[in-house]
Every structure is written in structure tokens, then in C-alpha cells.
């Protein structure tokens with residue numbers, strides 16, 4: 001797993017594409033205090049790129065008119081923001097109590113065997129990345145898996161296998 005205190009500097013300039021740019025302009029009108037746009041702008045960035053680079057944080061700060069350090073603080077505080085590139089299919093498995101008690105490890109072990117990666121890794125072809133995350137807030141339907149942000153509940157190895165089959 002990556003050290004969240006280290007940002008990847010790509011040197012590649014970042015800007016919203018036309019769709020996200022329009023969405024940014026639509027959303028920013030809602031907020032009398034522009035800094036309230038930090039979280040929505042981070043979500044737009046992650047939706048576009050799959051992760052949030054240091055360059056993207058600087059871009060967001062410029063667009064909002066705030067300090068890059070404020071954008072950095074928000075991006076590094078919330079664990080749902082990816083601070084490094086992820087696979088085309090980013091799989092998060094909840095590792096907190098309810099999911100742990102309901103055999104989340106079997107799912108992680110299955111994914112490790114099937115895809116060949118452990119939590120914190122990206123497959124060589126870049127298609128898959130796997131991560132164990134803290135409570136996803138759906139404890140009553142544990143174990144819970146997120147695939148590119150979409151929830152899959154009451155998971156088991158068979159359901160995970162079926163879900164992977166839809167991606168191939």
C-alpha cells in the first residue's frame with residue numbers, strides 16, 4: 001500500500017475535459033464560498049483520471065482560487081481519493097469488522113489468485129488494481145466490494161467470480 005504522505009509528481013499538466021469543466025462551472029454557482037468546491041472538484045478529477053495527481057491538486061487550487069495546501073489536505077484526509085494511478089478496474093474490498101467476520105479474506109485471496117495481485121498492487125497489464133479499505137458504510141450487507149466506486153454487497157467468491165466474468 002502506498003504511503004499517502006507521498007504525492008506522485010507526473011509533470012503532466014492537468015485540466016478538466018470539456019464535460020468536467022462544464023460540471024465544475026455548474027456546481028461552483030451553488031457555493032457562496034468557493035473553497036466548498038474542493039471536494040466536488042476532487043471527485044470530478046478522480047472521475048476523469050481515476051486518481052488525483054499533485055498537478056491536478058494545483059489545477060483545482062487555481063480554479064477555485066485557494067491554496068494548493070488546502071486541496072492537498074482534503075485529498076489526503078479522505079481515504080476514498082486515490083493519490084496514485086489505479087487499474088482500469090479498481091477493486092476495493094472492505095476489511096473492517098463486519099466484512100472481516102463475513103469472510104472478506106476469502107474474496108481477497110480469490111482475487112489475488114485469479115488476478116495475481118495483492119492489495120495495494122496493479123496488475124501488469126494495468127487492467128486491475130486491488131485495495132483493502134476501511135468500512136464502506138454498508139455493514140448490514142457485508143462483505144462489501146466496490147468496483148470503480150460501484151457497490152456490490154453480500155459478496156462471496158462465487159459472486160466475485162461472476163462479477164469478474166462481466167469484465168473480461
Ligand code: FES
Nearest residue numbers: 094099136138139
Ligand atoms: S464493515 Fe464492511 S461495510 Fe462496514
